[in-house]
Amino acid sequence: MRESAKLRTRLAEVEEAAQADAGRVNVLGPLGGSEDVRAAWEALDTDRQRMVIETLMTRDAPASWPRYADLPAGVRGHRLDDVSWGGQLTSPPMRRVVLDCNAVDPLVDLPGAFDVVKRAVESGELELLGTHILEEELAAIPNVERRAKLQKVLDLTRDTRTGGFLLGASALDRARLSNDFASIDALRAGRTDLTHTNDALLAHTCTVEGCALVTNEEKGGSLRSRALRQGIEVLRSRELLAELGYRARAGVIDWR
Known part of the structure; x- marks a missing residue:
């Protein structure tokens, strides 16, 4: 899938940058190595999903990092605290x-x-x-x-x-x-x-x-x-x- 391939490339760049920091947890591996990024996302538990979102939305991230638009529909435009699992949101979302x-x-x-x-x-x-x-x-x-x-x-x-x-x-x-x-x-x-x-x-x-x-x-x-x-x-x-x-x-x- 073209979108998954594009996201895997960006995730690989994020992973490379993240691994340069010894204190950063490797949270993106399951997504970067998957042929179907959406399926890999849905397979993650709640805590891991939150960590992925936090990493992707780091404000000081390089320009080559994935943008919030690459996240599954339903996650974009809301606070991290609103995210529950599988791209779903707690109620009420902000x-x-x-x-x-x-x-x-x-x-x-x-x-x-x-x-x-x-x-x-x-x-x-x-x-x-x-x-x-x-x-x-x-x-x-x-x-x-x-x-x-x-x-x-x-x-x-x-x-x-x-x-x-x-x-x-x-x-x-x-x-x-x-x-x-x-x-x-x-x-x-x-x-x-x-x-x-x-x-x-x-x-x-x-x-x-x-x-x-x-x-x-x-x-x-x-x-x-x-x-x-x-x-x-x-x-x-x-x-x-x-x-x-x-x-x-x-x-x-x-x-x-």
């Missing part, structure tokens, strides 16, 4: 997302949506990862009333360092240094303007954090399409709301 600026509008404009999001954050069902990019873009909105309304969502976020640092765009104390320049450049699509640079930093933050990106860009060459090509899970605002149980029908708001 959905973790990075917000693009355009993703905020529906969260305050759709009737009742903000209350659903706020309740999900407060209950531990949802974690919104905010960045200095989101903060700066919302602060630049000229309409004071509109800006204040959107910034209510920012108040629900956990301040998170961006997944990379780029001169002219990054805040020095709110960004991580990254050697994965190829991924960031691919997310910029060869453009160096501030819009594409900020988009790339937001999407790369999702890779580093192992979470989903929420954006409503749909046009050709959009952040959505670039992120999907990099294996990043992408949601629209309405899709996130639907996961939280929000439904709006003919002006009637309903949620579980």
Whole structure:
């Protein structure tokens, strides 16, 4: 299987790097040597699965290491503590997302949506990862009333360092240094303007954090399409709301 072969190659690289550290436990062998990575994953016990996920999602890992998108469906975008066995999750899982600026509008404009999001954050069902990019873009909105309304969502976020640092765009104390320049450049699509640079930093933050990106860009060459090509899970605002149980029908708001 092509996907298994690709993952085995990446796992071999991880294993080589891990073995260089005498204190690191060899946890990836069963996956790296398997013809069917998914089957090997499902055969691992809970503790071993947690160790594998922790290794694959190490924030300081080299750029060649596997990305969270290579993990079995159902594991991506959630905390390690949510993982139980075979790619299943304990209940309730925490959905973790990075917000693009355009993703905020529906969260305050759709009737009742903000209350659903706020309740999900407060209950531990949802974690919104905010960045200095989101903060700066919302602060630049000229309409004071509109800006204040959107910034209510920012108040629900956990301040998170961006997944990379780029001169002219990054805040020095709110960004991580990254050697994965190829991924960031691919997310910029060869453009160096501030819009594409900020988009790339937001999407790369999702890779580093192992979470989903929420954006409503749909046009050709959009952040959505670039992120999907990099294996990043992408949601629209309405899709996130639907996961939280929000439904709006003919002006009637309903949620579980």
